[in-house]
Structures are given as C-alpha cells and as structure tokens.
Amino acid sequence: MTRSVMAELLVLRKRTSTWILLGIWTTLALVFAYVVPYVTYLNNPAEQPLADVLPRHLVGELMGGFPFFGGVLALMLGVLTFGSEYGWGTLRTLFIQRPGRLQVFAAKLLALAVALIPFVLFVFAVGALASSAIALREGVDIALPSAALLVRGLAAGWLILAVWTALGVMLAVFSRGTALAVGIGILYALVIEGLLSALASQVSAVDRIVEFFLRANAYSLVTTLGVAADDVANNGPGSFSGPFVGGGQALLVLAAYAAVFLLVSGWLLRRRDVA
Amino acid sequence: MNDGLVIETHDLSKRYGERILAVDGLALRVRRGEVYGFLGPNGAGKTTTLRMLLGLVHPTSGTALVLGARPGSPQSLGRVGALIETPAFYPFLSGRDNLRVLARYAGAPETRIEPILEEVGLAARGSDRFGTYSLGMKQRLGIAAALLKEPELLILDEPTNGMDPAGMAEMRTFIRDLGRGRRTVLLSSHLMAEVEQIADRVGVISGGKLVGEGTVEELRGRESLWIRAEPLEEAERVVANLQAVEQVSRVDGGLRIAADPAAAAGINRSLVEAGIDVGELRHERASLEKVFLELTQQQKEAA
Numbered sequence: 001m002t003r004s005v006m007a008e009l010l011v012l013r014k015r016t017s018t019w020i021l022l023g024i025w026t027t028l029a030l031v032f033a034y035v036v037p038y039v040t041y042l043n044n045p046a047e048q049p050l051a052d053v054l055p056r057h058l059v060g061e062l063m064g065g066f067p068f069f070g071g072v073l074a075l076m077l078g079v080l081t082f083g084s085e086y087g088w089g090t091l092r093t094l095f096i097q098r099p100g101r102l103q104v105f106a107a108k109l110l111a112l113a114v115a116l117i118p119f120v121l122f123v124f125a126v127g128a129l130a131s132s133a134i135a136l137r138e139g140v141d142i143a144l145p146s147a148a149l150l151v152r153g154l155a156a157g158w159l160i161l162a163v164w165t166a167l168g169v170m171l172a173v174f175s176r177g178t179a180l181a182v183g184i185g186i187l188y189a190l191v192i193e194g195l196l197s198a199l200a201s202q203v204s205a206v207d208r209i210v211e212f213f214l215r216a217n218a219y220s221l222v223t224t225l226g227v228a229a230d231d232v233a234n235n236g237p238g239s240f241s242g243p244f245v246g247g248g249q250a251l252l253v254l255a256a257y258a259a260v261f262l263l264v265s266g267w268l269l270r271r272r273d274v275a
Numbered sequence: 276m277n278d279g280l281v282i283e284t285h286d287l288s289k290r291y292g293e294r295i296l297a298v299d300g301l302a303l304r305v306r307r308g309e310v311y312g313f314l315g316p317n318g319a320g321k322t323t324t325l326r327m328l329l330g331l332v333h334p335t336s337g338t339a340l341v342l343g344a345r346p347g348s349p350q351s352l353g354r355v356g357a358l359i360e361t362p363a364f365y366p367f368l369s370g371r372d373n374l375r376v377l378a379r380y381a382g383a384p385e386t387r388i389e390p391i392l393e394e395v396g397l398a399a400r401g402s403d404r405f406g407t408y409s410l411g412m413k414q415r416l417g418i419a420a421a422l423l424k425e426p427e428l429l430i431l432d433e434p435t436n437g438m439d440p441a442g443m444a445e446m447r448t449f450i451r452d453l454g455r456g457r458r459t460v461l462l463s464s465h466l467m468a469e470v471e472q473i474a475d476r477v478g479v480i481s482g483g484k485l486v487g488e489g490t491v492e493e494l495r496g497r498e499s500l501w502i503r504a505e506p507l508e509e510a511e512r513v514v515a516n517l518q519a520v521e522q523v524s525r526v527d528g529g530l531r532i533a534a535d536p537a538a539a540a541g542i543n544r545s546l547v548e549a550g551i552d553v554g555e556l557r558h559e560r561a562s563l564e565k566v567f568l569e570l571t572q573q574q575k576e577a578a
Contacts, residue, residue: 007379014368089363096329097380098353098424104380273332 001107004099008111017080022119025073029123032069033061034130055131056143059153060226062127066157067218068189070123071164074116075185078168081112082265083178092274101270109262112165120157124150153225160218163254166261167214173265189215211243214257220250280340281307281428281459282328287337288483289323297323299483300337305461310451312474312491313463316571320483321463322360325432328461329357342428353382356426358434362417366406370397370416373405374423383423395419395449410437418449429453432463447473467564477563481571494566498536503529503555504546513549517542531559 012018033053040048052061085091094104128144135142144150167188171181193215199206210216219227224247245253282305289298298320305311315321326332328339330347344350364373374388392398395415400408408416414434421429434450435443451473453460464470470477471491479487479494487494504510511530515523519538524531532542536558546553561569 003379003382007376010372010376010379011365011368014372015365016367088366089361090365092326092331092359093363093377093420094380095331095347096352096355096357096359097377098349098382099380100347100349100352101330107380271333273326275331 001099001103001110004103004107005110005114008107009114012081012111012115015080018077018115021073021077021080022122025070025119026122026126028069028073029062029065030126030130032065033127034134037061038134050134050138050140053131053134054138054140054143055128055135056145057226058124058127058131059145059149061131062123063153063157063222063225064227065123066160067215067222070119070157070161071215071218072186072189074119074161074164075168075171075189076182077115077119078112078165079172079178079181079185080168081108081172082169083172083175083181086172086176087178095274102266105266105269109169112169113162116158116161116165119161120154123157124154149225156221156225159251159254159258160221163214163218163258163261166258166265170261170265173268207243211245212253214254216243217245217250217253217257220244221247221254224250279306281305282339282341282461284324284328284339285337287324287327287339288335289320289327289332290335297483298327298334301480301483301485303478303485305459306476307459308457309475310460310462310473312470312477313461313480314465314467314470314477314567315463315480316465319480319571321465321480322432323483324480325357325359325430325461325463328430329355329359331359353424354427355430356421356424356428357430357432358414358417358421359430359432361436362413362420364405364413364416364420367404369402369404370408370412370419371401373416374419377420378423381424383425387423387425391419391422394422411439411442414438414446418446422453427458429458429460430463431460433465434462435464435466435469443469467562467567471563479567479570482575486573487566487570491563495561495563496566498558498560500532500534500536500539500542501526501529501555501557501559502532502542502546502553505552505554509549510546510551510553513546513551514542517545529555 037048037053041050041053051057085094095101132142168181168185171185172178175181175184193213196206197210197213197216223244282303284301284303287298287301287303288296290296301324303324313321313324323332327334328341328346330352339346341351342354365376368376371388371392374391375385378385378388389398392401395418397412397415397419400412405413405416414437418434421431431450435446438446447469450460450462462470462473474491476488476490477494478485502510507525507530511523511525514520514530514532519541520532520534522533534542539556539558543553543556
C-alpha cells in the first residue's frame, strides 16, 4: 500500500495543476486575509482594526477562506485527481496492475490526504509571514496564537478541505470526467447552498435544512476558532449569515459528509465497468 | 482449472442494455506457453472479452478463470501484463516516470525499468513526456508496462496499431520471442498476416461468438490441387475416376481436386494421356484471411 501511495504522490507532485491550485489558493488567502484588510486599515483605520491582521489573530484571519474558496479549489483538486483518469484512460492502466480497484482508490485518497497538508501549511506559513511583516511595519510585537489554537486551526482547515475534496472525488467518479464534475461542484457551492442559505432567514423549514449543509457546518467550525460571524456574513460571493451550529455538530456533520462521499465513490468505482 | 490452461471461460457473455450482446456464450481456452491469436472483425467482441479477462468489465453471465483466479483479482493481475487498445499513460509524466508509477502499483522492482526501456527501444526517449511520443512509441511504452511484472501471461490488444511496417515487423519478432518458453501470449488483432506469423493457435470471434479455433494449419485446411484444362467436362470425368482423387469440384473456371499433393504428376499424366490439354496445375490452400472471411460470413448469415 505504501508504494501505491508513493506512486500517487509522484503523480500529484509532477502534475502542474496541483501547483496551480496551491498557488491560487495561497494567493487568494493572502489577498483576502491580509492585503485587502491591511489596505483598508491604511485608508480607514476605523473600519478595519489592525489587530485582525497581526500574527496573534492568524488562525481567525485565515480560517474564513477555507469553507468557501479554499473549499472550491480543494473540490477541483479532487475532481482533477479522479476525473482526469477517465479522460486519459489511465484508470484502466492502474486497475490492471496488481492491487484491486479498492486499493487503487485508497492509495489515491491517501495521497490526496497527504497533499492537502501543504495546502493548509503553505497558507498558514504565508499568513504568518504576511502578518509578521505587517507587525514589523507597524512596530507591533510579534505574538503568535497559542500552539493549541494553531493545531486546531490546521486540523479544521485540513478537514474542511478534505470534505470538499471528497465531494470533488465523488462528482468526478459519478460523471466519469472533469468538466461536468467541476460545473456541478461550483453550482452547488455558489448557487444551491448560497440561495438556500439566503432563504433560511425567511423560511424556518429551510433553516433546518441549511444546518446540515456543507458550508454552514464548515463556517460553524471556523467560528469556533476565532472567525467573526460578521466577517463571514460579509465574505463576498461566499458570504454566509447563518444558521450556525455548534462546533461538535459541525465536526460530526463534516466527517459524515466525507464518509458518505467516499463510500459512494468507492462503491461506484468498484461496481462499474471501466472502458 | 485444467493445469494446462492459462485462460478458461465458460459461457461468458456481456450484454450492454437490451440490444447489444457484445460477447455471447464464449468458451475460450488458452494453453500455457502458447501464442494464441484472437482474431475478429471490428466490433466482434475481442476487446470486451479481454476487458472481462482483466476484470475491467463485469460479465453479464458465465465464468472465467485467468491463471486459476478470478479476473481482476490481485492473484490474477499480479501475473498478467496487458496492453488494451491505445496505451493510456499520464501525458505530463515521462515514459520512465510512468513506468515508475506502475512498478510501484504492481509491486515490481524499479530496477526493471531501465532494462525494459532498453528492450523496447525507448531508453533514449525515456525522460521525455509521454504526451510528446508518437503512436508507435506509445505502443512500445505500453509493451514495456505490460512486461514490468515479468508476467506469465501477456494480453496484447492490437499491439502494432500505429506502427510503420518496420516497427510492425520488429514488434512481431519481439512478441514471438516473448512467447517462447513458458510465457503465454494472448494476442488480439484483425491483421491476418500478423497472427499467421506469430500465433501457435488461433480463435476467430464474430458477433461475440467463437466461430473457429485451431492451429493456423488446421484452420487453413488441407492443401488441394487446382487445374485448368480443355475440355473441362472431359477432364472432370477423367479426374473423378482416378484412385488418388477424393473429390473434384468446379471452381473459378477450373477444377479443385481434393487429393494428396504428391499425386499431382500422376493426375497430369492421366489427363495428357486422355488427350486433354492441361493449361495450368497448381497447389492450392485457403489463406487464413479467406478462412476468416468465410467463418465470419457464416456467423453473420446464421445471425
């Protein structure tokens, strides 16, 4: 199994799209978590407190990007990792090697799980550098968040990206390709969840449904790590104004989503013919 | 499973939807150490059969054993190398890295990669991206991938696709060499000459059914004689009365004579002595192509 995972890591490492997604994600996180707020602070200190962009607030400042654009980019990673295999025909090449289909599936998932670690670490490292640079420029002491909060932030970030990646995997396996899977994924992330979330405040029945949405639970999880609900509500196209659920429920629902997405994917991969 | 059989299928069928019966009750038996040519026209069910043998496609009914194990199981796949249709590799990886990925999956030592690249003539281009390869080079890499596991059974589907004549000849020699010893090769093709030159035994599939099987010699049948003579009716009467002749029939403006080819001189002498002019006398044998066309045509008519 280890060698199978190493094989998949080689593929992911040498694939340009992996690095492009990592680059876009890091850049977006840097721009929306630090550049825009700091420029706003410089122009209007009353509107944007400096404390938000200092190292102590690193976790709270970065986590807001995970449930939305981080998630969409992770979805693309999942889609590309599985969907491209159909387009290139490489799935059948892998399936006729020694391990069975489920081991190939597991190797790909484990490689994705490993690949998501730098997706979280890079963003935190860049955030730490950016916030430290701002602190130095403003002549403020550099004080990092507690190790416990940092670890919780890293773990929550990884989980949120992992759930979106799993959704991408399922959509790619279901549609046996990339284009439709990315389309459906973005439609779901932007339109379906967004519209129903907007309706939630007006219709109580919808409110109950939205509580079990991917984004609602991801946002709920990050609000337990210092992300202000007001910031989430003003998060551009990914804005979310509730309902929020408790951290424990959010964790459970996200884990359940990941499990369901992967079970469905595994079942489809095992059952279907490979052309 | 019979010890001598590497592939054994019973009543193997694959149906797609209500209308398409791609493989229909196939009984295939490939013996250890032979090069088995799997012939059939396009759409006959060759590739679907091979996919079922590799576990890529689930049969609708029937059973199959590959090296004594269920197709697609690690016990079977670990001993089978295969090239199915167009070779499929990661276009952004080099040929060498593609083999590295497969070696890791197959549990094969990566030290095998260089000798295999050398063997298929890709050592110089091993570091280039697969996406830049010509079709012939892609086929070679496909063969290299199939050989990584040092398989007991090689399943090759149209391995000379896209190759120039020199490449095809080289590949034929290569496959023949691979088939020496205890390694078994199942070679699917629609190129008669290719199969005729390489295969020990041949199976002809048409409409999803096995319509003929045997050695090339068996399929082509016995050698016969063909003569052009004047007057033909008199010649037919003389020949039919000869003891060495088993059967005579009119074909293509002449007579086809089922007889020991060694009797040709005697038949000629008898005709000349009877005052018949013999314009042409030749040995005749059905080509594999002709047999193939007859078998597939008979199946179409039966369907």
